[in-house]
Amino acid sequence: MTTAKTKVAVVGASGYTGEELVRLLLAHPNVDLVAVTSRQLAGKSAAEVFPRLAHHKKAAVLKFSDSDPKQISQEAELVFLALPHGLAAEFAEPLLSAKARLLDLSADFRIKDPDVYREFYGHDHPAPHLLGKSVYGLPEIYRNEIRGAKLVACPGCYPTSILIPLRPLIRRKAVDRGTILVASMSGVTGAGRKAEVDYLFSECNESVRPYGVPKHRHLSEIEQELSLLAGEEMTIQFTPHLVPINRGIITTIYADIATNVVKMDPAVIFSGAYGQEPFVRLLGDRRLPDTKHVAGTNFIDVAWKVDKRTNRIVVMSAIDNIVKGAAGQALQCMNLILDLPETAGLL
Amino acid sequence: MTTAKTKVAVVGASGYTGEELVRLLLAHPNVDLVAVTSRQLAGKSAAEVFPRLAHHKKAAVLKFSDSDPKQISQEAELVFLALPHGLAAEFAEPLLSAKARLLDLSADFRIKDPDVYREFYGHDHPAPHLLGKSVYGLPEIYRNEIRGAKLVACPGCYPTSILIPLRPLIRRKAVDRGTILVASMSGVTGAGRKAEVDYLFSECNESVRPYGVPKHRHLSEIEQELSLLAGEEMTIQFTPHLVPINRGIITTIYADIATNVVKMDPAVIFSGAYGQEPFVRLLGDRRLPDTKHVAGTNFIDVAWKVDKRTNRIVVMSAIDNIVKGAAGQALQCMNLILDLPETAGLL
Amino acid sequence: MTTAKTKVAVVGASGYTGEELVRLLLAHPNVDLVAVTSRQLAGKSAAEVFPRLAHHKKAAVLKFSDSDPKQISQEAELVFLALPHGLAAEFAEPLLSAKARLLDLSADFRIKDPDVYREFYGHDHPAPHLLGKSVYGLPEIYRNEIRGAKLVACPGCYPTSILIPLRPLIRRKAVDRGTILVASMSGVTGAGRKAEVDYLFSECNESVRPYGVPKHRHLSEIEQELSLLAGEEMTIQFTPHLVPINRGIITTIYADIATNVVKMDPAVIFSGAYGQEPFVRLLGDRRLPDTKHVAGTNFIDVAWKVDKRTNRIVVMSAIDNIVKGAAGQALQCMNLILDLPETAGLL
């Protein structure tokens, strides 16, 4: 007996996230990638556009199209939107009406509050009535909600690297919520495949630089989710830095240990929260994360140190920004929606 | 009329700092590099060892020797020690007895308190009686003391990138001293020219990683100097990260704005402190530092942002760890000792 | 029905090739990795040694041992030797006597002629009587011989990138054999995981350099194999260069088109030779190879240009030196030996 494969499409597949989605979906045992779209690449095959896939028989015949949402909804049951912010919302409405399941990788449906969206993204939300309908696609927090979701807002890469380590500390009230600071370092694919001078090789190589200080857009979703976890408004400090690697984010989180905590035992807290998680690897307090150990994988490595001198905990995580921070996590959500093993196509 | 040039020597010139010292000293208009030593390189010329200097007539005849302190003191009036920690102290005593001026680039004379030295370096200090005699070689803080110093303990690279930005904030009591956190990112030359697997190209390329968490050795001198500035014991949080660039440190500092500060005006504070400093470039709150803009120079670039949401200040600095963080700063100190223009040989 | 998996071992698994073998074998559907050895790592688990595999249940229990050949032969039916040159021969003899199938990744069994071995490797061959028994493990040339082989000498990375493109041109007598020149560029993993100053990050980053000029060791096997293909002694020019990437080799080959060739049609020649090869991707004369498109894969990408101005053909190839140039190709050979699909565990 062969089970029918679910038909899926990737809309806006020309960037790094789109390419990774195509690569992962072509290798996935339970889905059939039936459509990839891109205005600028229409007519070319996936094999032409992505030379890594040149040998792939399916990639050789799968042509990029410039399909509109209606066409896409006729071809695919489940659609990944890898479009720029703002554009995703335009595609979402007709696709949802046509009963397609949506996994959106833009920021368009991450923020519940249209005012916060406007504050951080600089314009009104194009489809505010949909905001309440999306589920935030972080399986380690919203696994059950994702299972039944029609519209999943896949988290940003930084938020993924921050929320997973912070969640158990917040939930357990182990840290003083007002003292959380985060320094992150991201590889350059995080900036997308955009032709901008700032991201040329010769501008990024031999360069490390902070950016988005003090109010990077991702703060909006980080604080929204932390506040939901805490049950009260939370504000944190967050500084991203651009580092000359292709893939990877290192996030280093600092927080004062809560005053009522007599003896901080992070091993108990993290094991309790993530001992069974398929993609969370707990390094404990003896090993430290390194982007090279997660590159190309859907894992998040989490390590910690309690500093008795300062009564703080330092939690460090590593992810691949394109996999666990984008395409891989979206597949993880898809697996949940389709009731497949959560690790299908991801190990 | 020609002024006699001061005779200088570099002891332990085989590493990255030693090489940079040789390069800078050969180009310096007022000194004569008369000796370079290294046990393993004895007999070779500077031009052979450092192919960048292959064309340099002086480098072609300047041979590495395995000289002992006595010989060195007969040749040179001023000596740079670019030796590993622990070994510098052995050379310092006889050289000081022989009236040589010393600029030590190791950690051996940075820590005033032998107990702190033992805590952070894991062994007793080899020459504790000399600790009180050294001057910490950070011209932006100790300019006058350096001028008359016989023994200068040149600061570590991280401390340089941290102390210069923090000093005016501490002095002006602008920040809450208990809330200071520092995340730094350093290039790989910071690990020295040591044959260790951890620093192989294929281990560092496409890798970002925290290390020395939570108690890196440099904390000892950072906290010592901050405490001196504050007039009270200070403890900070500090996390270094290794990033795949050759040269450069980015340091991002966070601190709560002190509660009694009505309106934080960092521009006034930093301009007041560093407006006349030849090697401090204040970027203000509109531009952010980038290692590529200081690589190969003795500058420290300093930028800041006040975050009204969190009532914190974020201060960011960039230096070249081998120049302002080591060899260049040592030359700056030498210029002060020799009563030369402070920028001689450094612009 | 479950087919029993073949038990395999990796001897000398501490380097980059060993790590890649472990990673590939753990994921292979038809083999069971029962032993990994390394003198220095004995007692540690594969998961500890290779943090990328930290999540892997098998890796967590698979301990490195310091087993001798006898022990290994009792555990495994097929053994990969990832040992330094010279040492492999010591292990080969007892393992072969114990009826283990051997896949040797060193240079020890690549050269048929002990005199050539001595000329290029500087010492007598440790087991010259075995030289005649090995099969050169390049499936694109020796597929049938590999199937029945007891001892496979897996090719070097440069030879793989050179022999595959050159073979059809030599066989078809399409080029003038005396005019072949090869310029190759290799990533730094090619130098192994050795703690040597030359391969430190800060020595390789921002550096490109030729080395091994004019007589790199790999010339011995390249010329041996070309001579066998040609049916006459062949001598070529070969210059490797070290470039700052982790993985990948670009090889650019130049040859005069043979005088009796009226119209060179490389598309016909290459398609005829490799149209059915699972790991050879022919880019034709419109696209050019790029290491990033083969990194992490077992493919070799081959492109060509006929230069009418000079009557030469330029053939360019790209491989991942650790996969198609080492571990992946060894698995490809293993698949042949075990009568498995040639691509098993490699796509």
Next chain:
Amino acid sequence: MTTAKTKVAVVGASGYTGEELVRLLLAHPNVDLVAVTSRQLAGKSAAEVFPRLAHHKKAAVLKFSDSDPKQISQEAELVFLALPHGLAAEFAEPLLSAKARLLDLSADFRIKDPDVYREFYGHDHPAPHLLGKSVYGLPEIYRNEIRGAKLVACPGCYPTSILIPLRPLIRRKAVDRGTILVASMSGVTGAGRKAEVDYLFSECNESVRPYGVPKHRHLSEIEQELSLLAGEEMTIQFTPHLVPINRGIITTIYADIATNVVKMDPAVIFSGAYGQEPFVRLLGDRRLPDTKHVAGTNFIDVAWKVDKRTNRIVVMSAIDNIVKGAAGQALQCMNLILDLPETAGLL
């Protein structure tokens, strides 16, 4: 007595070559940089545009303008054109009419034959009557001609790295002219500061790739100059490769030793040609070049190996493509024109 400094301008100073010219000219002891132009940067100061120069008093007041040739000729006696190909010719004519000395860094005046220009650049030359008036700005060949030149066509980066090593071999008839092959590897600044996807960090990092095969534009000037040296038409093979470094070119040249040469002695040939050259460093046949040893300098390092097995000579060179391959060499020419020491501002 103070000698009046020559007033110079840089037209089109927004790219990597322009930036390097500005940096070098600001530091040059005998010239006064009075104007920098760029349509897009007009109004900004050099210090703003180039943060490396932020401390420089002159850079702070020197504003980019959008001046036309007439204005420029009123301000400056000597003008560097760092414009794209095609545009330089437009500026050249009015500037020459206004008696300015011109150093053009584009390809516009390198090719003497308008037909060759059209063949390689794809359009008619915009000012063919000027072609005969330019001097090819390679001091190692045309030192005397450059001294009196009104219009200097500064060589391309690849041609510089190829012509200097080949010249003495051609002149001495030491090699068989029909057998010359060149493989070059260039850093990414060679592609200019253009916002193109191909040169994004994530496209170039972990990537090595040939390009411009088989007929890169620079072949036109290489073959023109070699033919002039040889006194007969010469055709060579040339393949450039893009490698992930910022600065630097490695060129590896192969040629058959001429049949009438009994004993090839490259040391005699190269020393005879370049023993007195200030910027040619001869490494001999024991050392090999490395881009990191010339980065940021105006040197060309040249090494060679005679391969007795193949009767070929392999000559290897290293330059910084932005310095000796562009801005530095232009300054070297300027020094000759202004009768200054040839190394002024370049050591």
